[in-house]
Amino acid sequence: MLVVPGFLLSILLFALAPAVLQADLRDGTLHFHWANGISSIRNYLQGIFSGESFHFLAGRTEHSFWEQIGAYFKVSFFYTVIGGVVGLTGGMFLGVYFAISRYRWMRRILELTSILPDFVIVLLLQFLVVYFASVTGVAVFQVASVSTDDPAIALPLISTILIPSNYMIRNVALQMNNAFAEDYITFARARGLGKSYIVFFHALPNVLPFIKADLHKFMGILFGNLFIFEYLYNLNGVTLFVFSNAFDYSGYQYSFVVNGLFTLSALYFIVYALLRAAIFGWEKVIVR
Amino acid sequence: MNKTLLLGLIITIFMLCASLFGKYVAPHDLNESAQVSSSGGELIVPPFPPSKNYPLGTDKYGYDILAKLLAGSKYTIFVAFSVAFARMAIGSTIGLLLGYFGKAKASRGGQVPIWNMLNGIPVFVIVWMIMIGISINPAPSAPTMTLILAVVLTILGIPSVAGTMKDKTAIIREKQFVLSARSIGAGSWSIMWKHVLQHLKESFLILFVQEIVLILGLFGQLAILNIFVGGTRQFRDPIEYVSRTNEWSGLIGQSRDYLFAYQWVLFMPLAAYIVFILGFHLISLGLEKHYRTTYAKVSQI
Numbered sequence: 001m002l003v004v005p006g007f008l009l010s011i012l013l014f015a016l017a018p019a020v021l022q023a024d025l026r027d028g029t030l031h032f033h034w035a036n037g038i039s040s041i042r043n044y045l046q047g048i049f050s051g052e053s054f055h056f057l058a059g060r061t062e063h064s065f066w067e068q069i070g071a072y073f074k075v076s077f078f079y080t081v082i083g084g085v086v087g088l089t090g091g092m093f094l095g096v097y098f099a100i101s102r103y104r105w106m107r108r109i110l111e112l113t114s115i116l117p118d119f120v121i122v123l124l125l126q127f128l129v130v131y132f133a134s135v136t137g138v139a140v141f142q143v144a145s146v147s148t149d150d151p152a153i154a155l156p157l158i159s160t161i162l163i164p165s166n167y168m169i170r171n172v173a174l175q176m177n178n179a180f181a182e183d184y185i186t187f188a189r190a191r192g193l194g195k196s197y198i199v200f201f202h203a204l205p206n207v208l209p210f211i212k213a214d215l216h217k218f219m220g221i222l223f224g225n226l227f228i229f230e231y232l233y234n235l236n237g238v239t240l241f242v243f244s245n246a247f248d249y250s251g252y253q254y255s256f257v258v259n260g261l262f263t264l265s266a267l268y269f270i271v272y273a274l275l276r277a278a279i280f281g282w283e284k285v286i287v288r
Numbered sequence: 289m290n291k292t293l294l295l296g297l298i299i300t301i302f303m304l305c306a307s308l309f310g311k312y313v314a315p316h317d318l319n320e321s322a323q324v325s326s327s328g329g330e331l332i333v334p335p336f337p338p339s340k341n342y343p344l345g346t347d348k349y350g351y352d353i354l355a356k357l358l359a360g361s362k363y364t365i366f367v368a369f370s371v372a373f374a375r376m377a378i379g380s381t382i383g384l385l386l387g388y389f390g391k392a393k394a395s396r397g398g399q400v401p402i403w404n405m406l407n408g409i410p411v412f413v414i415v416w417m418i419m420i421g422i423s424i425n426p427a428p429s430a431p432t433m434t435l436i437l438a439v440v441l442t443i444l445g446i447p448s449v450a451g452t453m454k455d456k457t458a459i460i461r462e463k464q465f466v467l468s469a470r471s472i473g474a475g476s477w478s479i480m481w482k483h484v485l486q487h488l489k490e491s492f493l494i495l496f497v498q499e500i501v502l503i504l505g506l507f508g509q510l511a512i513l514n515i516f517v518g519g520t521r522q523f524r525d526p527i528e529y530v531s532r533t534n535e536w537s538g539l540i541g542q543s544r545d546y547l548f549a550y551q552w553v554l555f556m557p558l559a560a561y562i563v564f565i566l567g568f569h570l571i572s573l574g575l576e577k578h579y580r581t582t583y584a585k586v587s588q589i
Contacts, residue, residue, distance in 0.1 A: 014414055018421040023428070030422060030436075115569040117505035119512045120562060123540075126547055127555070143547065224410035228509060232544075243513070252421070261409060 011261045012041060018252045040254040047255060056256035057248035065259050069238070073263060076226060076237035080271045083160035083222050088275055090161070091168025092211065092282070098169060099176035100199060107173065114166045118225045122159050122232045129155065145234040156233045164222045168211075171218075175210045179203040205287045212279055219272055223264070238263050293574025299567030307361035315341070315352070318359045318534075322350035335550045345552040347543070353556050360534030363434060363517050364564070367535075368507070371438050372499040375445040380492065382446065383453025388461055388480055390454065411444050412509040419515045430518035430532045437517055441503060449495065456491055460484050490579045497572040504537070504565050511541030536561045 020037040023030055047053030054065040098107050113121070126143040133139040142152035179185065180203060188198045230237040242260035246253060311318075322342070325332045334350035336342050344353040418440050426433050460466065461484065469479050507517055511531075514520055518533035531538025539557035546554040 017418040023422040117508050
């Protein structure tokens with residue numbers, strides 16, 4: 001069980017980079033300030049007990065991390081849970097559908113959109129709404145949040161579901177097609193079992209382990225996507241919170257960034273547990 | 289006839305030629321900017337929309353977008369290529385050795401390696417943390433900054449390539465022909481070279497192309513967060529981030545605000561970037577199709 005401490009340690013180390021690696025302002029040479037790194041970690045660990053590590057500066061105002069993080073956490077939680085659960089479930093069933101569907105062009109379109117990085121999809125969605133508005137004069141959705149009271153909801157929701165589920169659909173369709181080539185399917189067909197019976201009770205149970213093994217990858221896409229779309233839609237979630245306050249007027253805030261990343265990892269594990277539970281549920285349904 | 293592969297190759301080769309020789313046929317130079325003029329008492333101010341004179345339009349300083357794209361393409365194309373190549377060379381060597389000499393078979397599910405857990409922090413965020421301190425208004429030249437970014441991207445990409453290659457090698461190692469080669473006295477190195485590597489050739493090629501697509505995606509995500517290939521020039525008042533190299537994803541990142549007006553400033557680099565990614569994707573699809581029709585079993589449903 002070295003995974004959890006190793007994971008926490010790697011966050012502590014990754015967040016060090018801006019403190020350690022600095023460019024000389026005069027001649028631009030790169031320097032490694034290892035002492036900076038060591039003192040940052042030491043200060044952070046000592047500050048945990050005194051509470052000092054949970055204060056940060058936004059501009060020049062000091063805030064308490066615990067008082068601020070709740071609202072941001074809620075926003076990120078909302079989008080990751082919806083994206084995760086809907087993306088997983090919808091992706092699974094659409095993947096099955098695409099594997100048996102005769103409409104190959106649908107799959108091809110899906111594969112084409114899947115190679116576009118998340119930010120391109122977000123930009124294209126925004127572009128589409130703006131274009132539609134400029135032609136018809138009707139703004140269907142808001143393209144980004146103007147303020148906290150007036151957040152953009154529809155487009156972020158579409159993106160949060162679209163991108164991870166796209167990955168799931170392709171993955172499931174691919175594994176399904178691999179399963180269909182196996183001998184037990186030929187055997188099941190030879191016994192005269194129905195097509196949908198074979199799909200759901202022979203092939204799908206054998207695809208589920210692949211989905212489970214791929215869950216971290218899926219989560220990676222979900223969370224990478226979260227960073228991008230919180231930023232592009234100006235949503236007040238944890239990742240935008242970290243990006244916008246990582247540097248205050250005096251420099252890099254190590255303890256703040258570490259706290260932010262810990263919050264994200266907590267979110268990661270909660271969503272991961274939820275998705276594992278969802279897969280467990282599906283196993284109970286389709287595996288007899 | 290594998291149309292997918294052919295189309296992908298045509299797109300990629302076209303882009304490659306454009307980047308190498310485009311500047312000789314381009315209508316405008318990178319340093320040539322269109323000035324404010326007046327016709328019939330009406331001021332004509334850049335950005336100009338795409339027209340006969342400016343096929344892709346100009347940016348707000350009057351620079352030809354086509355010229356910028358051509359100048360930046362060197363970085364987009366060759367950096368992505370080199371990083372992918374370095375990742376593959378180092379990562380697959382490590383993966384091959386680990387897979388061949390490592391003990392257990394490839395794990396499925398159960399044991400999760402530690403870097404899988406790090407998926408929670410996406411790669412571009414790690415790169416962001418490393419680069420943010422040195423990438424804004426940097427003193428080193430653009431090629432130096434590009435090299436630094438390339439090294440960082442290479443190092444961070446090696447574990448996943450090594451992991452994939454390790455799994456694939458571990459599967460081939462158990463095959464009959466490896467056993468028979470060993471039984472007639474072949475050494476580990478010649479088995480690796482003559483058997484394992486020959487079987488990995490195609491997945492090697494496909495992985496290489498996919499890595500390029502991944503790296504291009506990373507460039508873009510970093511550019512959205514104002515980390516551009518070759519460094520970022522920051523202007524204050526109003527705050528503006530400008531790519532030093534005109535690398536394509538940098539051009540997209542810096543013109544993100546043109547969503548509402550003068551959309552071609554954002555859309556032209558975006559279109560070039562998408563077509564380029566599409567080219568590589570088609571190559572990867574085409575290769576997969578080629579190998580599938582050559583080797584794999586067929587669907588029974």
